[in-house]
Amino acid sequence: MAAVDRAKIDTSKPSMRGCTTLSLAARTIFEVDREVLREVQKIAPDGVQAGRQCRDWLIRVVRHLAGQAGIDQFLDLGSGLPSAENTHQEAQRINPEARVVYFDIDASVVAHGRALLVDNEHTHFELGDMRKPAEIHFLGGVARKR
Structure with missing residues (x-):
């Protein structure tokens, strides 16, 4: 995997990464994100609850796709930092061989995600912009940035 450009990680500015992660009760966030939230x-005031409801919906969908639909490859664009329940956890509970690739535009998300998933050979984090889908393609069953 390509290295993440640490120069792009700015913990002094709030980000969607931090606010979303915090709303899902994760711990890997920065004080500036807490302030914004x-x-x-x-x-x-119901924003945190709405975020949790969206995450619950994601998990139900992944459970259905990995189980009843038999899908074994997942691409999560704009994934944010792994926090509570995640695409790879639910898919791999049902099918331990399921492949999951997360893409995010935030270099800190990619750096943290890679560190958290270093031992999971079926799950990868890539730096990418979902507004540029032509840059994302599959190679050997694993999505990679072109």
């Missing part, structure tokens, strides 16, 4: 909760 507190402000968001002032105007959208």
